[in-house]
Amino acid sequence: MIKYSFVPLKKRNLHLEKMLEETLHELNIPIATIKANCSMLEKSCHEEKAGRRIKRIEKALVQLMELYEEVEYLIKKEILQPKPQVFDAKEVIEERIEFFEDLLRHKNLQIELHPLKISIAKVGFKKMFDNLLSNAIKYSPKGSVIKIVLKDSLLQIEDEGKGIDEKDLIKIFERYYQENEEQEGFGIGLAMVKEFCDENGIGVYIDSKPGHGTKITLDLKKVCL
Structure with a gap:
């Protein structure tokens, strides 16, 4: 009896999942x-x-x-509950850099990527990297350097943007945090990065000073194979 009582709920969840996927697809077209x-x-x-x-x-x-x-990531995370996959982080990062090609055309990109097999939800890893690279692009002036390094189980993204004051460093992972009313906030992107890293045992380290850019380092040791 208990077994069959869950059937309508399962059907409803499948229907909701299908509806959300179709809605996301329709939103992507325009x-x-x-x-x-x-x-x-x-x-x-x-x-x-x-x-x-x-x-x-x-x-x-x-x-x-x-x-x-x-929104797409949150839906997939909550409903589809993506399982860990084994893949080469280098290949995924190269794919995402290509995705951001138009936005990177006015930046000087320096890349050093080495093969690194990891086991983690790929959709979450992509979203994590996308958010970090997107912020580096957004807060970097035209013609500045963005460095991306994947080496020895560490992933580093460094920019030459405005930097972050020391007192604000612990707050940047809060949803919609902004340093002041004049400047654009970080949205929910960095909060999602921190949440994903915490869930998977990934260490997050930030080195930043006003006027000297920001370097974010992710320690992937616990998800390496």
Whole structure:
């Protein structure tokens, strides 16, 4: 009797899972369309005022894409409960760097990646890396250097952005934390990074000073094979 009482609940969960996946897919279509058209407009537009408007649209689009990806990850995490997978972190990082290619075109990217087999939920690892790289891009000035190093079970992402005051370092993993009202906050991205790292025994270390950029180091020792 107890066994069969869970059947309707299971069916409802499967229905909800399918509905959410379809909704996410439908949301992704207009986002992809806007992105493609922005790219085409930017290439063909030579008027300064119109160019600035396109830049504002692109900035809003990036924020929308980040929000979409965060919602997608939370849904997959809560409903699908992704299991650990064995994969090469180097290959996934290379794939994600390629995904951010358009946003990285005005940065100087320095990469040192070595093969590293790990066992962890791949969707979570991707989201963790995406959030860290996205922040490095967002807070780095045009023409600055972003370094990504994967070596000896450590993953490091370093930027030449505005840096973070020491008193704020312990707060940046709080959801929607911002240093002041004038500056853009960190959203829920870094909070998700910290949560994922804590769940998987990944150490997170931040080295940052105002005006000298930020370096985030992840210790992947506990998920290495």
